[in-house]
Amino acid sequence: MSEPRKLLSGATGDWEVVIGLEVHAQVLSKSKLFSGASAEYGAGPNENVSLVDAAMPGMLPVINGYCVEQAVKTGLGLNAKINLWSRFDRKNYFYPDLPQGYQISQYKDPIVGEGEVEVELDDGETIRVGIERLHLEQDAGKSIHDLSPKESYVDLNRSGVALMEIVSKPDMRSADEAAAYYSKLRTILRYLGACDGNMEEGSMRADVNVSVRRPGGPFGTRTETKNVNSIRFVKQAVEYEARRQIEVLESGGKIDQETRLFDVATGKTRPMRSKEDAHDYRYFPDPDLLPLELDPAFVERIRLSLPELPDAKKRRFMRDFGLSGYDAAVLAADKDRAAYFEEVAKGRDGKLAANWVTTELFGALNKKGLEIDQSPIKAAALGRLIDLICDGTISGRIAKDVFQIMLEGGGDPATIVAEKGLKQVTDAGAIERAVDEIIAANPRQVEEVKAKPKTFGWFVGQVMKATGGKANPAAVNDILKKKLGID
Amino acid sequence: MGSPTDLTLAELCGALKARKVSAVEATDAYLANIEKATALNAFITVTAEKARDMAKASDARLARGEGGPLEGAPLGIKDLFCTEGILTTAGSHILDGFRPPYESSVTANLWRDGAVMLGKLNMDEFAMGSSNETSFYGPVVNPWRKRGENAKLTPGGSSGGSAASVAAHLCAAATATDTGGSIRQPASLTGTVGVKPTYGRCSRWGIVAFASSLDQAGPIARDVRDAAIMLRSMAGHDRKDSTSVDRPVPDYEAAVGMSVKGLRIGVPREYRVDGMPVEIEKLWAQGVDWLKAAGCEIVEISLPLTKYALPVYYIVAPAEASSNLARYDGVRYGWRSKETTDIRSLYEKSRAEGFGKEVKRRILIGTYVLSAGYYDAYYLRAQKVRKRIFDEFVDAFGKVDLILTPSAPSAAFALGEKANDPVQMYLNDVFTVTANLAGLPGISVPAGLDKDGLPLGLQLLARPFDEETLFRGAAAIEKSAAFKVQPQSWWA
Numbered sequence: 001m002s003e004p005r006k007l008l009s010g011a012t013g014d015w016e017v018v019i020g021l022e023v024h025a026q027v028l029s030k031s032k033l034f035s036g037a038s039a040e041y042g043a044g045p046n047e048n049v050s051l052v053d054a055a056m057p058g059m060l061p062v063i064n065g066y067c068v069e070q071a072v073k074t075g076l077g078l079n080a081k082i083n084l085w086s087r088f089d090r091k092n093y094f095y096p097d098l099p100q101g102y103q104i105s106q107y108k109d110p111i112v113g114e115g116e117v118e119v120e121l122d123d124g125e126t127i128r129v130g131i132e133r134l135h136l137e138q139d140a141g142k143s144i145h146d147l148s149p150k151e152s153y154v155d156l157n158r159s160g161v162a163l164m165e166i167v168s169k170p171d172m173r174s175a176d177e178a179a180a181y182y183s184k185l186r187t188i189l190r191y192l193g194a195c196d197g198n199m200e201e202g203s204m205r206a207d208v209n210v211s212v213r214r215p216g217g218p219f220g221t222r223t224e225t226k227n228v229n230s231i232r233f234v235k236q237a238v239e240y241e242a243r244r245q246i247e248v249l250e251s252g253g254k255i256d257q258e259t260r261l262f263d264v265a266t267g268k269t270r271p272m273r274s275k276e277d278a279h280d281y282r283y284f285p286d287p288d289l290l291p292l293e294l295d296p297a298f299v300e301r302i303r304l305s306l307p308e309l310p311d312a313k314k315r316r317f318m319r320d321f322g323l324s325g326y327d328a329a330v331l332a333a334d335k336d337r338a339a340y341f342e343e344v345a346k347g348r349d350g351k352l353a354a355n356w357v358t359t360e361l362f363g364a365l366n367k368k369g370l371e372i373d374q375s376p377i378k379a380a381a382l383g384r385l386i387d388l389i390c391d392g393t394i395s396g397r398i399a400k401d402v403f404q405i406m407l408e409g410g411g412d413p414a415t416i417v418a419e420k421g422l423k424q425v426t427d428a429g430a431i432e433r434a435v436d437e438i439i440a441a442n443p444r445q446v447e448e449v450k451a452k453p454k455t456f457g458w459f460v461g462q463v464m465k466a467t468g469g470k471a472n473p474a475a476v477n478d479i480l481k482k483k484l485g486i487d
Numbered sequence: 488m489g490s491p492t493d494l495t496l497a498e499l500c501g502a503l504k505a506r507k508v509s510a511v512e513a514t515d516a517y518l519a520n521i522e523k524a525t526a527l528n529a530f531i532t533v534t535a536e537k538a539r540d541m542a543k544a545s546d547a548r549l550a551r552g553e554g555g556p557l558e559g560a561p562l563g564i565k566d567l568f569c570t571e572g573i574l575t576t577a578g579s580h581i582l583d584g585f586r587p588p589y590e591s592s593v594t595a596n597l598w599r600d601g602a603v604m605l606g607k608l609n610m611d612e613f614a615m616g617s618s619n620e621t622s623f624y625g626p627v628v629n630p631w632r633k634r635g636e637n638a639k640l641t642p643g644g645s646s647g648g649s650a651a652s653v654a655a656h657l658c659a660a661a662t663a664t665d666t667g668g669s670i671r672q673p674a675s676l677t678g679t680v681g682v683k684p685t686y687g688r689c690s691r692w693g694i695v696a697f698a699s700s701l702d703q704a705g706p707i708a709r710d711v712r713d714a715a716i717m718l719r720s721m722a723g724h725d726r727k728d729s730t731s732v733d734r735p736v737p738d739y740e741a742a743v744g745m746s747v748k749g750l751r752i753g754v755p756r757e758y759r760v761d762g763m764p765v766e767i768e769k770l771w772a773q774g775v776d777w778l779k780a781a782g783c784e785i786v787e788i789s790l791p792l793t794k795y796a797l798p799v800y801y802i803v804a805p806a807e808a809s810s811n812l813a814r815y816d817g818v819r820y821g822w823r824s825k826e827t828t829d830i831r832s833l834y835e836k837s838r839a840e841g842f843g844k845e846v847k848r849r850i851l852i853g854t855y856v857l858s859a860g861y862y863d864a865y866y867l868r869a870q871k872v873r874k875r876i877f878d879e880f881v882d883a884f885g886k887v888d889l890i891l892t893p894s895a896p897s898a899a900f901a902l903g904e905k906a907n908d909p910v911q912m913y914l915n916d917v918f919t920v921t922a923n924l925a926g927l928p929g930i931s932v933p934a935g936l937d938k939d940g941l942p943l944g945l946q947l948l949a950r951p952f953d954e955e956t957l958f959r960g961a962a963a964i965e966k967s968a969a970f971k972v973q974p975q976s977w978w979a
Contacts, residue, residue: 101813
């Protein structure tokens with residue numbers, strides 16, 4: 001590791017936080033990992049349950065090839081090594097939402113090995129986070145304890161749904177870095193179409209491993225906070241855990257290696273089970289499944305079909321549109337937003353397009369709580385609005401009014417400009433007449449501006465007012481200066 | 488013509504096609520035999536009504552000149568095969584009342600070919616046992632008795648119900664399964680023919696799992712030809728079983744009677760155990776002579792790892808079983824304890840009440856060998872030895888085409904005789920487990936009687952997917968042995 005980067009100060013000195021994430025991402029797939037049942041979210045209880053998912057006697061798992069493809073695709077997207085030989089193991093434990101009494105997972109031989117992700121932080125810094133491994137496994141069902149005072153219910157819809165567990169190296173050093181990595185991972189998964197990244201539906205959740213140490217010292221004992229399901233909560237969990245551990249250590253205590261739960265309401269973590277209570281999962285290779293052997297040509301075919309990933313897109317935006325790293329990253333962070341931007345920017349001034357998309361459009365969508373694909377202003381229309389600015393038909397200020405109208409009622413910018421008579425006045429004669437009238441009507445101000453050139457702006461305002469804001473601002477300036485005799 | 492139940496499966500199928508006997512007649516005759524044979528305790532469930540319905544449908548097809556290769560043939564089904572809508576128990580209390588909403592692939596293949604189901608056959612609980620004494624439904628009794636004695640003998644296990652019902656003519660043939668010898672040992676103890684096919688030859692889908700990497704379905708039948716006919720229908724690729732192999736199923740019956748001239752027969756010196764009766768040793772030598780006389784070349788071979796096979800088996804099989812049997816938790820089907828207070832007691836009491844002693848023993852052994860700290864020493868090591876046992880067979884099959892051994896180290900023994908000594912019981916599998924560990928096909932053929940008049944079998948092993956050579960060799964032994972003796976029907 002490099003030099004200690006971000007330090008937290010405690011009562012007895014500085015501390016470094018070390019964070020690793022284990023992210024469970026639900027594979028985007030029509031059916032489950034080892035059965036043909038639907039993996040769709042939102043069905044009624046136990047509607048998407050096959051005989052295999054319910055662990056009926058004599059039922060056997062059969063691997064879903066599409067899920068394997070998704071895992072390979074993700075591995076490639078994480079710049080990771082694809083293991084051509086991998087194997088499924090059984091993780092044995094009893095729980096009512098685990099009908100087989102074991103989860104099929106990959107223990108010693110995962111499908112994807114080491115990789116690396118580039119992560120941009122808000123301050124513009126870029127860090128690299130190592131990927132330890134990615135493996136495929138089954139999700140469990142859901143136990144429901146609050147329907148009856150005496151009984152628990154089980155919904156097996158999720159039982160057997162394919163998950164990818166993506167394990168990072170302990171390469172993050174602050175809550176912000178952890179949150180940025182989690183967010184970047186989500187972006188990559190969504191780009192690849194390997195996971196929908198929908199955290200409310202549980203499609204992505206993180207186990208957050210946190211430890212603290214003195215700068216440059218050996219790793220401290222870590223705790224694992226389970227099932228943290230939003231970027232904000234990842235940040236909160238790290239912040240809380242780091243502070244808690246520092247306090248424990250500084251008051252002479254020691255950290256127990258334990259599993260903890262994150263309380264969404266309080267933002268705190270609390271113990272779930274200690275290492276001593278840890279299950280002995282008795283992993284062993286699942287004898288119902290053959291080892292998974294991938295043909296290098298299969299991997300190559302997936303590699304060639306990979307979409308442009310956010311890092312490449314960011315670099316292309318910087319290169320082709322002259323955008324800043326920050327703007328390019330913001331635009332590239334979401335595949336659909338990036339595509340929208342590209343449509344707007346194509347053949348136009350890239351920086352101007354980026355401004356309109358990131359400031360005006362994203363701002364407006366955020367306010368309305370809309371996704372990019374629900375935008376009332378289509379990319380082509382926004383592009384035509386920018387064209388009207390560039391060819392001098394309207395000013396930037398008028399364009400904002402047109403944008404508002406488009407946002408509320410939709411419609412073509414040129415039509416709006418025509419209907420509302422917003423076309424910019426560039427006719428020097430018309431502007432001169434307005435200027436003459438204002439000079440004639442305000443002799444006191446005319447005297448004043450000669451002594452105080454700062455009041456020049458007042459004349460500009462008056463002319464704009466008189467022309468309904470449609471006068472070309474540059475022409476107004478020139479004519480006013482000439483007539484008032486100032487340079 | 489006498490009773491249709493006196494006919495072999497091949498003869499019966501011929502008679503049914505020629506319409507000399509109807510499927511309903513044959514079925515009724517078998518149902519009558521079953522009714523008289525309750526003393527054998529071979530069936531857990533008799534599906535008389537379903538059998539008659541299926542037989543009627545078969546007769547209708549036969550009348551139209553249609554029908555599959557087994558059209559109208561009444562069969563018994565080991566109660567490890569899930570049968571749609573019909574109680575399937577695996578010989579265990581824990582599957583009380585379990586009626587699967589699906590049909591196992593192997594039985595579905597049999598019904599596709601026109602067979603008629605007489606019922607579900609008794610077996611050791613979850614196929615764990617070599618004497619049928621671990622069944623929740625009580626032991627099956629061997630139709631054979633020692634000459635002049637009335638003591639009840641075991642039919643072997645775990646497919647004791649299959650073997651006994653074939654020997655006693657309660658069905659034309661039966662399905663069975665073999666994890667460590669559960670087809671071949673009971674076949675040997677009942678004077679029937681039992682085939683354990685190559686691992687992957689028959690689908691495991693819908694068969695209650697014992698040890699997934701070892702389990703394989705196969706037939707028990709009255710003679711080699713019948714076994715070949717049965718296997719052809721049972722076998723085949725199944726996409727629902729990832730370990731099922733996609734290879735065409737040959738016409739095994741065509742191999743029966745083909746010359747064995749020039750076949751090289753390996754005789755492994757390690758297949759001798761302490762205390763093995765001299766008669767079995769003699770029978771083995773006799774088998775060698777028969778095959779030599781039929782034109783085979785006899786080759787002495789050595790399989791030095793044989794002595795490790797049983798210990799390896801009793802690590803691998805319980806390990807897989809401990810995990811496979813975790814699903815029997817009282818939550819979704821089968822037995823649920825009445826004394827439960829919470830989820831933990833529901834698990835503990837349902838399993839404590841639902842599983843028998845031997846099953847619990849194996850779950851404990853399996854859990855132990857997979858535990859952290861023991862996994863490497865037991866399970867991992869056993870898997871390494873298992874691989875070497877396979878390699879040893881590959882080497883041997885470079886020199887020979889078949890391997891000849893005894894099927895079991897003893898003839899049928901008395902019920903209760905070994906019930907309290909698990910190690911003695913486990914030794915029953917000493918000659919058969921190797922084939923399961925290596926995934927090889929094996930067959931047990933009745934070859935003679937011991938001094939007490941009890942049947943003894945010889946086993947042949949072949950290369951993976953070379954069941955045809957297995958049937959060729961077995962038919963040659965069968966012909967030379969001319970084993971025609973039937974058990975006295977004391978039960979009827």
